[in-house]
Amino acid sequence: MYTLMDGRAQRLKQARLEKGYETAASAADVHGWSRNTYASNENGNAPFSYRRAKEYAAAFGVSAEWLYDAAGPARPVADGFVPVIGSVGANPDGTVLFALGHDPAELVPIPPGGTDQARALKVVGHSMRGVADDGAIIYFEDQRTAPTPDMLGHVVVVELDTDEVLVKRLLRGSRAGLYDLESAAAPMRHDARLRWAAHITAIVPPFQARRILRGAA
Numbered sequence: 001m002y003t004l005m006d007g008r009a010q011r012l013k014q015a016r017l018e019k020g021y022e023t024a025a026s027a028a029d030v031h032g033w034s035r036n037t038y039a040s041n042e043n044g045n046a047p048f049s050y051r052r053a054k055e056y057a058a059a060f061g062v063s064a065e066w067l068y069d070a071a072g073p074a075r076p077v078a079d080g081f082v083p084v085i086g087s088v089g090a091n092p093d094g095t096v097l098f099a100l101g102h103d104p105a106e107l108v109p110i111p112p113g114g115t116d117q118a119r120a121l122k123v124v125g126h127s128m129r130g131v132a133d134d135g136a137i138i139y140f141e142d143q144r145t146a147p148t149p150d151m152l153g154h155v156v157v158v159e160l161d162t163d164e165v166l167v168k169r170l171l172r173g174s175r176a177g178l179y180d181l182e183s184a185a186a187p188m189r190h191d192a193r194l195r196w197a198a199h200i201t202a203i204v205p206p207f208q209a210r211r212i213l214r215g216a217a
Helices: 007-016 024-031 033-044 050-060 063-067 207-212
Strands: 083-088 096-098 105-107 118-122 136-139 155-160 165-172 179-182 187-193 194-204
Touching: 007 024, 007 033, 007 063, 007 118, 024 033, 024 050, 050 063, 083 136, 096 165, 105 207, 155 187, 194 207
Parallel strands: 083 118
Antiparallel strands: 083 096, 083 105, 118 136, 136 194, 155 165, 155 194, 165 179, 179 187
């Protein structure tokens, strides 16, 4: 299981070790890379490009996006499926609790109209009643863009500047750039600053969710 590691170079070293190469030199020799260049990439002295990340990712069996900037799961997901990245609803505040590590334990099919950037959350508990019931699956596109006017009044997935990811109804704040976040079971959060917001693209009820969930293995 991949653990959360800060830094491109650290992820590269982790991927190399988990692929079974004991040394940077051995990996470089097998794949025909310059020993000095690869070692500099892995120790952080020479940050590598996304183009080079794709080459390393293919060699070590990981996702280039994860290797380059920690986006998404470490290992590529099967075609037509996207990861369940965490749960929501276990507490009344609408906080998303991310799955441990970067390899998802469960996958779900891409929803109608979705893309391979879709991500899923599993609803746990009953604090989201009226939006999604216990066991439901919530989909959103992992687009990481600023809130748009058409999101106002709707339940969306947001990330705050405090690093929290929440599922909340988005409302206007007291001034431009600030938003109120409403939930059914917790107090209103006023004047939050958001890094990004994403529409919920599909909600699958619990009975059907049980049928479409599959283990990542």
